[in-house]
Amino acid sequence: MNNLIRKIKKGEGPVYRRIRSLARWIALPRAPRLPTFLKPPLRLLYEAHFGVIMVARLLVTVFYRHPLFQARCASVGKNLVLGGLPFVSGHAEIHIGDDVSLGGRVSILSGGQLEQPKLIIKDRAAINWNVTITVSREVVIEEDALISFDCRISDTDGHPREADLRAQNAPVHAADIRPVRICRNAWIGNGSHIMKGVTVGEGAVIGANSVVISDVPAYSLAMGNPAEVYFRNFGRPAKTKAQAAGE
Numbered sequence: 001m002n003n004l005i006r007k008i009k010k011g012e013g014p015v016y017r018r019i020r021s022l023a024r025w026i027a028l029p030r031a032p033r034l035p036t037f038l039k040p041p042l043r044l045l046y047e048a049h050f051g052v053i054m055v056a057r058l059l060v061t062v063f064y065r066h067p068l069f070q071a072r073c074a075s076v077g078k079n080l081v082l083g084g085l086p087f088v089s090g091h092a093e094i095h096i097g098d099d100v101s102l103g104g105r106v107s108i109l110s111g112g113q114l115e116q117p118k119l120i121i122k123d124r125a126a127i128n129w130n131v132t133i134t135v136s137r138e139v140v141i142e143e144d145a146l147i148s149f150d151c152r153i154s155d156t157d158g159h160p161r162e163a164d165l166r167a168q169n170a171p172v173h174a175a176d177i178r179p180v181r182i183c184r185n186a187w188i189g190n191g192s193h194i195m196k197g198v199t200v201g202e203g204a205v206i207g208a209n210s211v212v213i214s215d216v217p218a219y220s221l222a223m224g225n226p227a228e229v230y231f232r233n234f235g236r237p238a239k240t241k242a243q244a245a246g247e
Contacts, residue, residue, distance in 0.1 A: 103129035148190035
Protein backbone atom coordinates (compact mmCIF):
# COMPACT_ATOMS: atom_id res chain seq x y z
CA MET A 1 0.00 0.00 0.00
CA ASN A 2 2.81 2.43 0.86
CA ASN A 3 4.49 1.64 -2.48
CA LEU A 4 1.20 2.30 -4.32
CA ILE A 5 0.73 5.65 -2.56
CA ARG A 6 4.31 6.64 -3.43
CA LYS A 7 3.76 5.82 -7.12
CA ILE A 8 0.55 7.84 -7.21
CA LYS A 9 2.22 10.84 -5.57
CA LYS A 10 5.12 10.71 -8.03
CA GLY A 11 2.81 10.05 -11.01
CA GLU A 12 4.88 7.20 -12.36
CA GLY A 13 3.29 6.51 -15.72
CA PRO A 14 0.02 7.70 -17.29
CA VAL A 15 -2.24 5.53 -15.10
CA TYR A 16 -0.80 6.85 -11.86
CA ARG A 17 -0.86 10.41 -13.22
CA ARG A 18 -4.58 10.07 -13.96
CA ILE A 19 -5.21 8.68 -10.48
CA ARG A 20 -3.22 11.56 -8.98
CA SER A 21 -5.22 14.10 -10.98
CA LEU A 22 -8.49 12.50 -9.90
CA ALA A 23 -7.39 12.50 -6.26
CA ARG A 24 -6.49 16.18 -6.49
CA TRP A 25 -9.87 16.99 -8.04
CA ILE A 26 -11.66 15.12 -5.23
CA ALA A 27 -9.58 16.83 -2.53
CA LEU A 28 -9.82 20.29 -4.16
CA PRO A 29 -12.96 20.28 -6.34
CA ARG A 30 -13.43 23.11 -8.81
CA ALA A 31 -17.00 24.13 -9.60
CA PRO A 32 -18.02 25.50 -13.01
CA ARG A 33 -19.07 29.14 -13.37
CA LEU A 34 -22.69 29.71 -12.47
CA PRO A 35 -25.08 30.86 -15.24
CA THR A 36 -26.53 34.31 -14.56
CA PHE A 37 -30.17 33.18 -14.60
CA LEU A 38 -29.51 30.77 -11.70
CA LYS A 39 -28.12 33.42 -9.36
CA PRO A 40 -31.41 34.90 -8.00
CA PRO A 41 -33.01 31.59 -6.91
CA LEU A 42 -29.75 30.25 -5.55
CA ARG A 43 -29.19 33.49 -3.63
CA LEU A 44 -32.55 32.94 -1.94
CA LEU A 45 -31.53 29.39 -1.16
CA TYR A 46 -28.24 30.69 0.30
CA GLU A 47 -30.08 33.08 2.66
CA ALA A 48 -32.61 30.38 3.55
CA HIS A 49 -29.78 28.00 4.43
CA PHE A 50 -28.41 30.31 7.14
CA GLY A 51 -31.90 31.37 8.17
CA VAL A 52 -32.79 27.77 8.97
CA ILE A 53 -29.56 27.39 10.94
CA MET A 54 -30.28 30.55 12.95
CA VAL A 55 -33.83 29.44 13.76
CA ALA A 56 -32.60 26.00 14.79
CA ARG A 57 -29.97 27.55 17.07
CA LEU A 58 -32.61 29.81 18.59
CA LEU A 59 -34.88 26.89 19.39
CA VAL A 60 -32.05 24.77 20.80
CA THR A 61 -30.81 27.65 22.96
CA VAL A 62 -34.20 28.69 24.34
CA PHE A 63 -35.70 25.25 24.92
CA TYR A 64 -32.61 23.13 25.66
CA ARG A 65 -29.43 25.01 26.60
CA HIS A 66 -31.06 27.61 28.85
CA PRO A 67 -33.13 25.18 30.92
CA LEU A 68 -30.24 22.76 31.39
CA PHE A 69 -27.71 25.42 32.39
CA GLN A 70 -30.11 27.28 34.68
CA ALA A 71 -30.88 24.00 36.42
CA ARG A 72 -27.14 23.56 37.08
CA CYS A 73 -26.75 27.06 38.59
CA ALA A 74 -27.63 28.09 42.13
CA SER A 75 -29.11 31.36 40.88
CA VAL A 76 -29.57 33.02 37.48
CA GLY A 77 -30.68 36.60 36.80
CA LYS A 78 -32.74 37.86 33.92
CA ASN A 79 -31.70 38.16 30.25
CA LEU A 80 -28.90 35.59 30.26
CA VAL A 81 -27.33 35.18 26.81
CA LEU A 82 -25.75 31.83 25.90
CA GLY A 83 -23.59 31.20 22.85
CA GLY A 84 -23.50 27.51 23.71
CA LEU A 85 -24.12 25.16 26.61
CA PRO A 86 -21.31 25.75 29.15
CA PHE A 87 -19.47 22.63 30.29
CA VAL A 88 -19.51 22.36 34.08
CA SER A 89 -17.43 19.75 35.88
CA GLY A 90 -17.35 19.39 39.64
CA HIS A 91 -19.46 20.81 42.46
CA ALA A 92 -18.99 24.55 42.02
CA GLU A 93 -21.87 26.75 43.15
CA ILE A 94 -22.64 29.11 40.27
CA HIS A 95 -24.38 32.47 40.62
CA ILE A 96 -25.24 34.49 37.51
CA GLY A 97 -26.44 38.11 37.60
CA ASP A 98 -28.66 40.06 35.21
CA ASP A 99 -27.81 40.64 31.53
CA VAL A 100 -24.80 38.32 31.61
CA SER A 101 -23.40 37.02 28.32
CA LEU A 102 -21.58 33.68 28.02
CA GLY A 103 -20.02 32.69 24.70
CA GLY A 104 -19.67 29.20 23.32
CA ARG A 105 -17.25 26.58 24.62
CA VAL A 106 -17.13 28.05 28.12
CA SER A 107 -15.84 25.54 30.69
CA ILE A 108 -16.29 25.77 34.45
CA LEU A 109 -14.16 23.28 36.35
CA SER A 110 -13.78 22.65 40.07
CA GLY A 111 -11.70 20.25 42.13
CA GLY A 112 -12.78 18.39 45.22
CA GLN A 113 -10.35 19.84 47.75
CA LEU A 114 -12.74 22.35 49.36
CA GLU A 115 -16.45 22.38 50.00
CA GLN A 116 -18.75 24.80 48.18
CA PRO A 117 -16.44 26.55 45.73
CA LYS A 118 -18.27 29.54 44.26
CA LEU A 119 -18.29 31.19 40.85
CA ILE A 120 -20.06 34.55 40.93
CA ILE A 121 -20.65 36.42 37.67
CA LYS A 122 -22.32 39.75 38.33
CA ASP A 123 -24.60 41.96 36.25
CA ARG A 124 -23.71 42.72 32.62
CA ALA A 125 -20.44 40.80 32.69
CA ALA A 126 -19.47 39.27 29.35
CA ILE A 127 -17.41 36.12 28.90
CA ASN A 128 -16.37 35.36 25.35
CA TRP A 129 -15.76 32.07 23.52
CA ASN A 130 -13.43 29.30 24.68
CA VAL A 131 -12.91 30.60 28.22
CA THR A 132 -12.01 28.17 31.01
CA ILE A 133 -12.66 29.06 34.65
CA THR A 134 -11.21 26.78 37.33
CA VAL A 135 -12.77 27.47 40.72
CA SER A 136 -11.80 25.53 43.83
CA ARG A 137 -12.51 28.29 46.38
CA GLU A 138 -13.98 31.41 44.78
CA VAL A 139 -13.86 33.33 41.52
CA VAL A 140 -15.78 36.61 41.28
CA ILE A 141 -16.33 38.49 38.02
CA GLU A 142 -17.90 41.84 38.82
CA GLU A 143 -20.29 44.12 36.96
CA ASP A 144 -19.50 45.05 33.33
CA ALA A 145 -16.23 43.10 33.31
CA LEU A 146 -15.23 41.80 29.89
CA ILE A 147 -13.35 38.52 29.45
CA SER A 148 -12.14 38.07 25.88
CA PHE A 149 -11.84 34.75 24.05
CA ASP A 150 -9.34 31.98 24.89
CA CYS A 151 -8.77 33.22 28.45
CA ARG A 152 -8.05 31.09 31.52
CA ILE A 153 -8.98 32.06 35.08
CA SER A 154 -7.93 29.81 37.95
CA ASP A 155 -7.78 30.08 41.73
CA THR A 156 -5.46 27.07 41.98
CA ASP A 157 -2.50 25.54 40.14
CA GLY A 158 -4.22 22.16 40.26
CA HIS A 159 -1.23 20.41 41.85
CA PRO A 160 1.22 20.91 44.74
CA ARG A 161 4.34 22.97 44.10
CA GLU A 162 6.58 20.29 45.67
CA ALA A 163 7.94 17.86 43.07
CA ASP A 164 7.67 14.77 45.29
CA LEU A 165 4.04 15.53 46.14
CA ARG A 166 3.20 16.03 42.48
CA ALA A 167 4.76 12.63 41.71
CA GLN A 168 2.50 11.09 44.39
CA ASN A 169 -0.59 12.83 42.91
CA ALA A 170 -1.11 14.50 46.27
CA PRO A 171 -3.92 17.09 46.56
CA VAL A 172 -3.23 20.80 46.48
CA HIS A 173 -2.60 22.50 49.84
CA ALA A 174 -5.63 24.49 50.94
CA ALA A 175 -3.35 27.50 51.46
CA ASP A 176 -2.43 27.37 47.76
CA ILE A 177 -6.06 27.78 46.70
CA ARG A 178 -6.62 31.54 46.68
CA PRO A 179 -9.66 33.45 45.36
CA VAL A 180 -9.62 35.48 42.17
CA ARG A 181 -11.54 38.71 41.60
CA ILE A 182 -12.03 40.56 38.32
CA CYS A 183 -13.39 43.94 39.36
CA ARG A 184 -16.04 45.97 37.60
CA ASN A 185 -15.31 47.37 34.13
CA ALA A 186 -12.04 45.41 33.87
CA TRP A 187 -11.09 44.10 30.44
CA ILE A 188 -9.10 40.87 30.10
CA GLY A 189 -7.44 40.61 26.66
CA ASN A 190 -7.68 37.45 24.59
CA GLY A 191 -5.48 34.52 25.49
CA SER A 192 -4.66 35.83 28.96
CA HIS A 193 -4.25 33.70 32.09
CA ILE A 194 -5.37 35.07 35.46
CA MET A 195 -3.71 33.00 38.17
CA LYS A 196 -4.60 32.21 41.78
CA GLY A 197 -4.93 34.98 44.35
CA VAL A 198 -5.06 37.79 41.77
CA THR A 199 -7.33 40.82 41.93
CA VAL A 200 -7.67 42.79 38.72
CA GLY A 201 -8.71 46.27 39.79
CA GLU A 202 -11.67 48.28 38.61
CA GLY A 203 -11.35 49.39 34.98
CA ALA A 204 -7.94 47.75 34.55
CA VAL A 205 -6.92 46.40 31.13
CA ILE A 206 -4.89 43.22 30.67
CA GLY A 207 -3.06 42.99 27.34
CA ALA A 208 -3.52 39.98 25.11
CA ASN A 209 -1.70 36.72 25.97
CA SER A 210 -0.61 37.97 29.39
CA VAL A 211 -0.02 35.80 32.46
CA VAL A 212 -1.15 37.69 35.56
CA ILE A 213 0.35 36.42 38.81
CA SER A 214 -0.04 39.51 41.04
CA ASP A 215 -2.67 42.17 41.69
CA VAL A 216 -3.28 44.83 39.04
CA PRO A 217 -4.27 48.31 40.30
CA ALA A 218 -7.47 49.99 39.21
CA TYR A 219 -7.38 51.83 35.88
CA SER A 220 -4.02 50.57 34.77
CA LEU A 221 -2.69 48.70 31.76
CA ALA A 222 -0.74 45.50 32.44
CA MET A 223 0.72 43.05 29.95
CA GLY A 224 3.41 40.43 29.48
CA ASN A 225 4.48 37.11 31.00
CA PRO A 226 4.53 37.67 33.89
CA ALA A 227 2.31 40.74 33.47
CA GLU A 228 3.72 44.11 34.52
CA VAL A 229 1.94 47.43 34.93
CA TYR A 230 3.01 49.78 32.14
CA PHE A 231 0.53 52.63 32.53
CA ARG A 232 -1.46 53.91 35.47
CA ASN A 233 -4.56 56.13 35.30
CA PHE A 234 -5.31 54.30 32.07
CA GLY A 235 -8.82 54.21 30.65
CA ARG A 236 -10.57 56.20 33.32
CA PRO A 237 -14.23 57.00 32.55
CA ALA A 238 -14.80 59.92 30.19
CA LYS A 239 -17.05 61.64 32.77
CA THR A 240 -14.24 61.64 35.32
CA LYS A 241 -11.86 63.22 32.81
CA ALA A 242 -14.38 65.90 31.90
CA GLN A 243 -15.00 66.74 35.56
CA ALA A 244 -11.25 66.98 36.21
CA ALA A 245 -10.81 69.28 33.22
CA GLY A 246 -13.65 71.50 34.43
CA GLU A 247 -12.08 71.87 37.83
